[in-house]
Amino acid sequence: MLTLRLQHVSLGxxxxxxxHDITFEALPGEMLGIIGPNGSGKSTIIKGxxxxxxxxxxxxxxxxxxxxxxxxxxxxxxxxxxPQNPVLPELFTAFELxxxxxxxxxxxxxxxxxxxxxxxxxxxxLTNTIDLAERRIGELSGGERQRLTIARALAQxxxxxxxxxxxxxLDINYQVETLDLAxxxxxxxxxxxxxxxxxxxxxxxYCDRLILLHNGRIxxxxxxxxxxxxxxxxxxxxxxxxxxxxxxNNLPTTYIAPQRSTVTQSK
Amino acid sequence: xxxxxxxxxxxxxxxxxxxxxxxSRIYAIAGLALLLLCVITITIAIGxxxxxxxxxxxxxxxxxPFLDIEQTWTSTIETIIFQIRLPRLILxxxxxxxxxxxxxxxxxxxxxxxxxxxxxxxxxxxxxxxxTGFLLPVAWHIASIPLLSFLGALVAVGIVYLIAKVGKTLxxxxxxxxxxxxxxxxxxxTYYLMIASGDKxxxxxxxxxxxxxxxxxxxxxxxxxYIIVGIVIIWLHARPLNVMQLDEDQAQQLGINxxxxxxxxxxxxxxxxxxxxxxxxxxxxVGIIVPHAVRLIxxxxxxxxxxxxxxxxxxxxxxxxxxARTVLAPTEIxxxxxxxxxxxxxxxxxxxxxxxxxx
Numbered sequence: 148m149l150t151l152r153l154q155h156v157s158l159g160x161x162x163x164x165x166x167h168d169i170t171f172e173a174l175p176g177e178m179l180g181i182i183g184p185n186g187s188g189k190s191t192i193i194k195g196x197x198x199x200x201x202x203x204x205x206x207x208x209x210x211x212x213x214x215x216x217x218x219x220x221x222x223x224x225x226x227x228x229x230p231q232n233p234v235l236p237e238l239f240t241a242f243e244l245x246x247x248x249x250x251x252x253x254x255x256x257x258x259x260x261x262x263x264x265x266x267x268x269x270x271x272x273l274t275n276t277i278d279l280a281e282r283r284i285g286e287l288s289g290g291e292r293q294r295l296t297i298a299r300a301l302a303q304x305x306x307x308x309x310x311x312x313x314x315x316x317l318d319i320n321y322q323v324e325t326l327d328l329a330x331x332x333x334x335x336x337x338x339x340x341x342x343x344x345x346x347x348x349x350x351x352x353y354c355d356r357l358i359l360l361h362n363g364r365i366x367x368x369x370x371x372x373x374x375x376x377x378x379x380x381x382x383x384x385x386x387x388x389x390x391x392x393x394x395x396n397n398l399p400t401t402y403i404a405p406q407r408s409t410v411t412q413s414k
Numbered sequence: 415x416x417x418x419x420x421x422x423x424x425x426x427x428x429x430x431x432x433x434x435x436x437x438s439r440i441y442a443i444a445g446l447a448l449l450l451l452c453v454i455t456i457t458i459a460i461g462x463x464x465x466x467x468x469x470x471x472x473x474x475x476x477x478x479p480f481l482d483i484e485q486t487w488t489s490t491i492e493t494i495i496f497q498i499r500l501p502r503l504i505l506x507x508x509x510x511x512x513x514x515x516x517x518x519x520x521x522x523x524x525x526x527x528x529x530x531x532x533x534x535x536x537x538x539x540x541x542x543x544x545x546t547g548f549l550l551p552v553a554w555h556i557a558s559i560p561l562l563s564f565l566g567a568l569v570a571v572g573i574v575y576l577i578a579k580v581g582k583t584l585x586x587x588x589x590x591x592x593x594x595x596x597x598x599x600x601x602x603x604t605y606y607l608m609i610a611s612g613d614k615x616x617x618x619x620x621x622x623x624x625x626x627x628x629x630x631x632x633x634x635x636x637x638x639x640y641i642i643v644g645i646v647i648i649w650l651h652a653r654p655l656n657v658m659q660l661d662e663d664q665a666q667q668l669g670i671n672x673x674x675x676x677x678x679x680x681x682x683x684x685x686x687x688x689x690x691x692x693x694x695x696x697x698x699x700v701g702i703i704v705p706h707a708v709r710l711i712x713x714x715x716x717x718x719x720x721x722x723x724x725x726x727x728x729x730x731x732x733x734x735x736x737x738a739r740t741v742l743a744p745t746e747i748x749x750x751x752x753x754x755x756x757x758x759x760x761x762x763x764x765x766x767x768x769x770x771x772x773x
Contacts, residue, residue, distance in 0.1 A: 238709070238713065
């Protein structure tokens with residue numbers, strides 16, 4: 148079974164280490180979520196696994212192979228990323244954008260074939276973007292672009308999909324649709340999926356296992372019930388919240404209370 | 415193993431007929447190649463002494479071995495065709511192709527519509543080298559000007575590269591800024607030398623504006639290898655250039671070795687630009703406008719954009735050179751004047767036609 152394993156990994160940029168000595172494993176078919184405040188290093192982990200940055204210490208293994216030692220092309224056949232704020236070429240059509248997902252399979256010289264087009268069309272169907280195929284990226288909304296980058300990741304036919312804040316630009320309908328899609332792919336295709344999320348409630352609803360980051364280290368790890376609790380949120384986010392089980396599935400649901408309502412209550 | 419769902423299923427809804435779109439672009443390439451041949455033929459024929467097309471065809475056919483064609487034309491015409499006009503317009507075509515391809519790859523590489531082949535110091539380095547060449551004894555000019563211009567361009571870009579490099583990576587914004595700053599520095603020296611050059615000033619300005627007068631075969635022979643090899647290398651990187659229209663992180667995550675592609679394209683584009691300007695001067699406008707015009711008409715896919723720009727650049731500069739030597743004959747107009755004077759209105763017209771994002 149394919150596994151993704153981070154072993155004592157530290158990651159960072161030229162002068163600053165962002166992630167300190169973290170170790171975890173992700174398994175096929177399991178939705179692994181990474182949560183934590185702004186700047187806690189969520190996106191840096193995604194960049195490390197996709198080898199945009201190289202660990203300053205420790206190793207990232209995919210199926211026993213060291214990610215930093217693989218060729219970019221071979222890595223891109225296995226690992227696809229849906230980045231948070233991607234630059235997308237405005238003049239490309241949506242179809243051309245998703246077709247870029249075929250890059251690692253084509254190499255420098257091969258021309259794409261009908262089977263590549265079929266893969267692209269299917270990826271666009273799954274993400275509900277097929278109707279946009281001939282539209283130019285410049286004309287599309289943030290949510291549509293987000294779904295197209297997911298389609299592009301699917302067109303890579305990866306074993307691992309890394310989603311960096313996939314719901315950030317989406318309205319509530321597409322938030323649910325996107326995470327349903329991620330969950331289905333993960334379950335049915337046995338993909339390894341690592342998703343960073345801001346929204347604790349979405350994280351609780353969709354992820355089988357959560358890693359809570361605090362200043363670049365793992366604060367706690369486990370099922371949503373184990374990780375999301377009042378004390379942990381206070382420690383990591385510095386926020387006072389109330390947590391109740393969700394009425395439909397008992398998963399922990401975080402409620403915030405603005406300052407004025409607590410003031411009113413105490414009167 | 416993964417994503418079987420995605421494999422195979424034929425879906426008709428929203429199916430884009432890319433095969434036909436690609437076919438139409440391939441027809442465009444073939445059409446432009448044909449147009450290039452026509453333009454070459456016509457521009458050989460016109461000039462201070464017009465040559466009838468039948469004479470021209472016979473003269474060209476007579477050069478093919480084993481084809482026995484009686485020479486019915488004078489040796490003057492023979493010289494005009496083969497020693498004066500043909501090398502000149504072949505050089506113009508090569509230079510136009512080189513500048514257009516270099517401009518396309520710089521615009522793609524920097525993801526910046528303002529990029530042109532002279533962006534990171536090639537022009538200023540070449541100008542300083544050429545002006546230095548002019549200041550040497552006149553007898554050396556024929557070799558000193560192109561050689562020093564070529565070396566000046568390469569050294570300037572080399573310095574810019576070394577300044578901008580951070581460890582193993584090359585931040586593109588730093589590269590542009592370093593190019594602009596070093597360019598200003600080199601221009602300061604060039605301007606001073608020009609003021610101090612006395613009676614050579616006219617020749618220097620003519621070179622800076624570009625000219626193909628006095629082109630002969632040896633010049634074509636010298637620049638051809640650089641330009642052909644450079645253009646082929648850039649063509650081969652059309653797919654990575656497409657992917658690099660995303661940001662660098664995404665390009666890496668799609669399997670592109672970004673730093674290697676940047677380096678290869680920078681070297682190739684710099685070499686062909688340096689070779690192109692070394693004999694004929696800093697011809698402006700071709701390298702920025704031809705790529706945009708081609709992109710406006712045929713779209714942003716570099717696999718078609720690069721060959722289409724190659725052909726369009728060649729056609730554009732051959733025509734511009736024909737205008738330069740015929741419009742005010744016997745006086746030659748500097749070619750840089752023609753490219754901007756005719757090219758700019760045409761480009762503005764295209765901009766008006768397509769009222770959408772152009773890059």
